[in-house]
Amino acid sequence: MNKPDYLAPQTLAEALDALGKHPHGVQLIAGGTDLVPQMRSKMVQPELLVDLRLLGLEGIEMTGDGIRIGARATHTDILESDLLAEHCPALVESAADIAGPPIRNRGTVGGNLVNASPAADLAPPLLVYDAQAVLASSRGERSVPLEEFFTGPGGTVLSDDEILTEVYIPPVAPNSSSKFIKLGKRKAMAVAVVSVAARLTLDDSGSISQARVALGSVAPIPMRALKAEAVLEGHPPSAELFAEAGRVASSESSPIDDIRASGEYRQKMVAVLTRRALAAAWGRLGGEV
Ligand SMILES: Cc1cc2nc3c(=O)[nH]c(=O)nc-3n(C[C@H](O)[C@H](O)[C@H](O)COP(=O)(O)OP(=O)(O)OC[C@H]3O[C@@H](n4cnc5c(N)ncnc54)[C@H](O)[C@@H]3O)c2cc1C
Structure with missing residues (x-):
């Protein structure tokens, strides 16, 4: 690995100045847990590392x-x-x-x-x-x-x-709860095969006024499942509704086959995990399915 120059600016202005002066070949570094392996494998070969550690961006x-x-x-x-x-x-x-x-x-x-x-x-x-x-x-x-x-x-x-x-x-609405579920090949030190986050907000009548469903590892980018959200909004929570939202989220995903799982398996798991995440979020609001 080529050794880049190293700078640890004390202010954001200094860090931005360094970026402006070195438009190419400069790389920001925070924890280095993604960047250092990439440098070791020569995927990234920066000439200058600008470390963000002294900028007070932790709170x-x-x-x-x-x-x-x-x-x-x-x-x-x-x-x-x-x-x-x-x-x-x-x-x-x-x-x-x-x-x-x-x-x-x-x-x-x-x-x-x-x-x-x-x-x-x-x-x-x-x-x-x-x-x-x-x-x-x-x-x-x-x-x-x-x-x-x-x-x-x-x-x-x-x-x-x-x-x-x-x-x-932004402020999280009252009467709202959420759940994240990750499926990996093992419990720790594993990249997600599929991950799902869900959030439900209920109105005074107990219907879902706002739903959010987001998926990881099943598309080129982490994505919102907008059609599944639309299925949920305006309806009272139920097992059938969550299962339908799971099926719709699955149809919105476009996973690939890779060393961790096939695309077909991932798509099936989107349906299961979405249903479970929605049920768990609903459970946190006192509901039961
Ligand atoms: C063994 C191992 C296991 C891992 N397991 C997981 C896992 O289970 N789940 C998971 O999601 N990730 C995992 N990771 C990946 C990694 O740890 C995370 O993505 C981590 O959050 C990266 O943060 P970092 O501060 O180390 O980023 P860095 O490596 O410092 O930076 C990553 C990239 O972001 C840029 N960057 C960093 N901060 C900023 C900023 N503030 N502004 C602009 N650019 C910036 C850098 O220039 C670089 O391109 C794992 C990594 C390793 C090595």
């Missing part, structure tokens, strides 16, 4: 209008956050399913999203919370809904001169 906090998760918050930070446990349980569940403790202590939410694996475990729950990626550059700041963030395997809308500074989750 997870409630603001007046939602929750802000700093891009350098680690999976362990998410797992140990009481705030997220209360408002975004599916996100905490996804962090718990990532790798093992050493990787969870280093890997960050920013790295997980920017690496843009279709199997990125934090992506489906963040999609069901309607999260936005906050991107900074020397030109200013912009927010991108997460469902518009991914462009393909390994690809995002991030420009060369931008840094993902935080993930913003």
